[in-house]
Amino acid sequence: MSKSKKERGICELYAEDPERADYVVFGRVADKGRRGFLKGAGLATMGVALGATIPFHRNMPAGLIPAAFAESLTDFKIEGKDGLTVLNDRPINAETPAHLLDDHITPTERHFIRNNGVPPEDMNPATWSLTIDGEVERPMTLSIADLKRDFEVVSYALQLECGGNGRSAFNPPARGNQWSLGAVGNCMWTGVRLVDVLNAAGVKPTAIYTAHYGADTHLSGDPDKLPISRGVPIEKAMSPYNLIAFEQNGGPIHPMNGAPLRLVVPGWPGSCSQKWLRRIQLRDVEHDGPKMTGTSYRVPKYKVAPGTDVPKEDHKIIHAMPVKSLVTFPESGITLPAGSPSVAVRGHAWAGDYFVSQVELSADFGTTWTKADLMAPTNPYSWQSWQAEVSLPGRGYYEVWARATDSEGNQQPFAINWNPKGYLNNTMHRVAVTVAA
């Protein structure tokens, strides 16, 4: 408790005025000619707080909160989930601390939860039905047994990330659940291809958008309101890697992850992957269900300065998520034994509708970079795991930064591309590592 209080105090200070915070907290003054000069006294103070000196202090930008202070954890328990941080309990929203996402295939108990409403009480796979209707030649209602019998059953490792993952770093803050890093996962999903089912129903040329409906109910209890109903352009819907899934990691889907049937539309905001799936309607207009309109899952059509009030009509719907990486080992805040010459670092990277082509690491605040060994994806839309050995020349405090580049050449930024609702934060993940004296 006292630890989190202290962290909050520091975060508040840095949010108000980073350079002043540097001075107040650490006595650190940025030299005009350099981007991160630490005066002797400030350097010592920061070192005391971190329990180590900072070998690369001359490269450390002014106003940068040491990553050792930038994360905090709280443990709660959800049945069938392990180690998740609960952001909200009504509706339930919980994310996974980065170091618990170390597996290439995310265990079911470590996959994040993002609920918009109240999950249905009946999740019986034997009586579940899915309806396909709207702009199709042959509207259909199918049981899960029908899906398994009539369509090819496939398994893919598919990464899902909440559109608001990383929102907690926005300044000014953006409204909504304050996700830090862990609203992302890469489970092995088993189901049938959405495209096969749509083709069986016969997609009319008039169909331009999907509309997804789940069995969860609105928080207010109003039966006429849907908590969320989103969709995707028909071109995205026809991708062979979208699944109507009935298994998660070879077992039942976790109740909070959408049992017994859900969509998995990887690479796009997680909200496109309707949970407790009951109906897919094809529409001849852009879908306008709850959380499709206004500013939900939308960003400005142009770049805006932090804090700008952007008119609703100047927003556009988010499509693919941007390139991003996560360091899952070591855990931020680790102290290595004296004399450790290097640290083995590993994690994952993903890139919306693209592949990741490169992951690089820095331990000197971004001055020099080392290429990581990057795995090919298990299949398209799986995240790609990577590992590297990063040199640490002597005792002190380091930050390991990870930076991924996608197959189109897009690279993770250092600073947030601020937007009013706090989406798409794909800034570099920073992990604190100390080598003991």
Added chain:
Amino acid sequence: MRISSSVARVSRPPLRRPFLSLLVAAGLCLLTLPAWADDDFFGEDWPRTEGYEEVGYFCGACHSLAIVKQQGLSRPHWDDLFDWMIEEQGMAELEPEERELYLDYLARHFNEDHRPL
């Protein structure tokens, strides 16, 4: 696979208002119990200034107060959020004096200088 003759039949989940009411009632009871013990219905991080009970019960009736405490919004943005909850989420319209009281409380404690986590 079978072709549905009545597509609209399954387009909406069954009504479960009674169930939800029970759930909400049960939830409130559970939340209230510890309050008798340590007077902490709202959590110790819900500041005890004018309006805290009114705002806390009003917001907490539909969603967790945890989501409120995470926010850092200016008064106009809290005002916008009220509009969004009324227009999109079925929140009841507020009397002007209620709205002022709630906005005063939220903007005082959960303004842009309030950092989440």
